[in-house]
Structure formats: structure tokens, C-alpha cells
Amino acid sequence: MYLFKLIITSFIVTSLLTLSPITIASDKLEGCFEATQSCEAYRSFRKKTNPENARLEVGKQYPLLAQNKPNAATHVQLEIEGLKSDRRWVALSCGRVLPRCSGQVITPPVTQTKGDDYLLAVSWQPAFCETHPSKTECKTLTPSRFDAQNLALHGLWPQPRNNAYCGVSVKDKSVDRRKRWDLLAPLKLSSKVRQELSVVMPGYASNLQRHEWIKHGTCYGTSENVYYADSLWMMRELNNSVVRDLFRSRIGQKLSIQDLRQSFDKAFGAGAGQKVNMRCDRKGRVGEIWVNLRGKVSSGISFKHMLMNAPKAKADCKSGVVDPA
Incomplete structure (x- = not known):
């Protein structure tokens, strides 16, 4: 009976780990994220918390740390220098993933969405x-x-x-x-x-x-x-x-x-x-x-x-x- 419970518990833990979102500790990502929109950078995108009102700078590249889901990710975590809490989440649609950072800032055409x-x-x-x-x-x-x-x-x-x-x-x-x-x-x-x-x-x-x-x-x-x-x-x-x-x-x-x-x-x-x-x-x-x-x-x-x-x-x-x- 004890052996049966041990097998079931191991199976449940393994399943939960498989289904859990990717974090920095569990699956660190490498590469770079180049911003194409001036999106907000959240400490928690679910709670919409954004200390210091941080936003991405269009054309700038940021070190890529993690994504929120192993498949069909909607958000990525970046390192943004100069902030007290420098690990921030942004929507994947706010830019593009690159294999590495070039250190250059690309100047895109002015296509900013007019705010209110x-x-x-x-x-x-x-x-x-x-x-x-x-x-x-x-x-x-x-x-x-x-x-x-x-x-x-x-x-x-x-x-x-x-x-x-x-x-x-x-x-x-x-x-x-x-x-x-x-x-x-x-x-x-x-x-x-x-x-x-x-x-x-x-x-x-x-x-x-x-x-x-x-x-x-x-x-x-x-x-x-x-x-x-x-x-x-x-x-x-x-x-x-x-x-x-x-x-x-x-x-x-x-x-x-x-x-x-x-x-x-x-x-x-x-x-x-x-x-x-x-x-x-x-x-x-x-x-x-x-x-x-x-x-x-x-x-x-x-x-x-x-x-x-x-x-x-x-x-x-x-x-x-x-x-x-």
C-alpha cells in the first residue's frame, strides 16, 4: 500500500512540474528581446504592478531571462538596467526575440500608437x-x-x-x-x-x-x-x-x-x-x-x-x- 502511494505521489509531482510555467530558476532562457513598441514593463503582469512606471524603449535590446509558458508563451521576462526591480515582464507582442544582443539600437520609423x-x-x-x-x-x-x-x-x-x-x-x-x-x-x-x-x-x-x-x-x-x-x-x-x-x-x-x-x-x-x-x-x-x-x-x-x-x-x-x- 505504501509503495502504491509513493508511485502515485511521484506521478502527480512529475505531472505538475511538466505543466508549470517556465521560471528563471526552472528554465533560464538565453538571447535578446528587441522592443518594437513602448509597452509597460511589469514586475507582475498578472497584477499589473509597475514600480517606477517602466516602459520599453523602442529599438532597444534587452537580455532575455524567461517566458511564462513553455508553449504558446504570451509574456517574457527581461532584465532592464537602472530599475530597482530590474526583472520585468512584457507582452511577447511588444517586440521580437533574437538569438543574441548586438548592442545596437535600431531606429525604426515613427509608428507609435497615439496615446490619450x-x-x-x-x-x-x-x-x-x-x-x-x-x-x-x-x-x-x-x-x-x-x-x-x-x-x-x-x-x-x-x-x-x-x-x-x-x-x-x-x-x-x-x-x-x-x-x-x-x-x-x-x-x-x-x-x-x-x-x-x-x-x-x-x-x-x-x-x-x-x-x-x-x-x-x-x-x-x-x-x-x-x-x-x-x-x-x-x-x-x-x-x-x-x-x-x-x-x-x-x-x-x-x-x-x-x-x-x-x-x-x-x-x-x-x-x-x-x-x-x-x-x-x-x-x-x-x-x-x-x-x-x-x-x-x-x-x-x-x-x-x-x-x-x-x-x-x-x-x-x-x-x-x-x-x-
Whole structure:
């Protein structure tokens, strides 16, 4: 009887081991995984836990550790450097398996799927120029220039914040991070977009548009022309509203986050102001406003509804001075 139980127990254990998912300990995989999509990298893909909001970088290769099933795997485990928990699971459909890592980052065409969450970073240029007087756009700033009386475009950032440099080569990323934006390739913009952008984004004079495209626009899912056309549309919505009027009326005076949010409520509906953050420099000058947005511009959604759909913003600065040019 004892021998019979021993045989049955051995059979059950053997069967369970055969059916269990592959783990690092039981079946370590070799090779490399090259990302073709900017997917989330989970510590547990079943629980959807993702400390540090890690995502794959398109074109980058990661050491392959394991798969979740011996046959018909749906997820693979990778080693992602720089994370506290560096062993992460991603969907197999997010890339392709290679026999070995080449150490090269392949630059794919821009085919990112356009997401829903964005942060529109809007500058008050006179305050920026207080701390960057040597910039070309600051040397030429006058009280009558557009950006001395209107809100200026800093950038449109697909969220989360680490969703950046999609499909960008190591070389271009290095050039961008060294702030040698003059060495980045010129953008393919229509004459209409280029002309308006050079006014609404004063940093255009210092090639800010190239930096913003390389770092953020490449994750937007469109061409550079569409990316900036959408950004300019958003800026027109702001500068044709009481939000711009509020800034003009407070030049040389203090502006509170409460007043700013009330102006958004008046311009775009009750609750819109809760989606806006105000940021000030160390000397108490209003430097930027960060506007949370959610929705696909290509769907024809209004700016008002993009605000209403967005998550609430924090308040980094309670009040600050609207600096004159």
C-alpha cells in the first residue's frame, strides 16, 4: 500500500512540474528581446504592478531571462538596467526575440500608437529670460513682442513622463542631452506651421523645436508637422481665452493658483482649473503652467473635453509674480 502511494505521489509531482510555467530558476532562457513598441514593463503582469512606471524603449535590446509558458508563451521576462526591480515582464507582442544582443539600437520609423494622456507645458517667456538672458530669443525680447503678452509653447509631452525618445538613435539622444540641438536634423514642417511655431514657441530661435520633437514628439504617433499643428491648436485655445487675459492683467503683479484655476473654469467649464498646475522659479516668478489633457486630437475632441477628461493636477506654486519683459 505504501509503495502504491509513493508511485502515485511521484506521478502527480512529475505531472505538475511538466505543466508549470517556465521560471528563471526552472528554465533560464538565453538571447535578446528587441522592443518594437513602448509597452509597460511589469514586475507582475498578472497584477499589473509597475514600480517606477517602466516602459520599453523602442529599438532597444534587452537580455532575455524567461517566458511564462513553455508553449504558446504570451509574456517574457527581461532584465532592464537602472530599475530597482530590474526583472520585468512584457507582452511577447511588444517586440521580437533574437538569438543574441548586438548592442545596437535600431531606429525604426515613427509608428507609435497615439496615446490619450498629455501634459501641455506652457511658458511665460519674460520669466524664462530672467534666468536665461544669453538665449537668442531672450536677447531680442521686447515688451511688444508676442511672447511678452501671450502664453508661449514649451512642449506637448505624451504621458507618462518617461515615455520619451521613441525610436531615437543613441547618437541623436546623446546630441540632444548635450543640448547641441543645432546638430539635430531640421524638421519637415509646412510653411504655415513653421511660421506660426517660430512666434508661439520663441525657443525656436535656439532650436527648441528639434529638442521637443526628438524627446517627446517621437512618442506622439504622428509626423512632426501634425505634432506641432496640434500643439499650436492647443495654444490658440489658451491665448484666445480669459486665461491669456488674466496673465496680461497681472503683469508686474502677483497671480495665485486659485485665480489661474478660476480663469480656466470660466474659459472651459467648471472643473477645468483642477487640471492645471502652476510652477514658479526660486525668486517667486511664474515660469510655467502645466495643463493635463486626455483624448485623441485626431478624433475631433474639443480642448474643453480634453481638459475635462484629464486627471487632476497638483499645485507646485500657490502664487507668483507675472514678470514683465
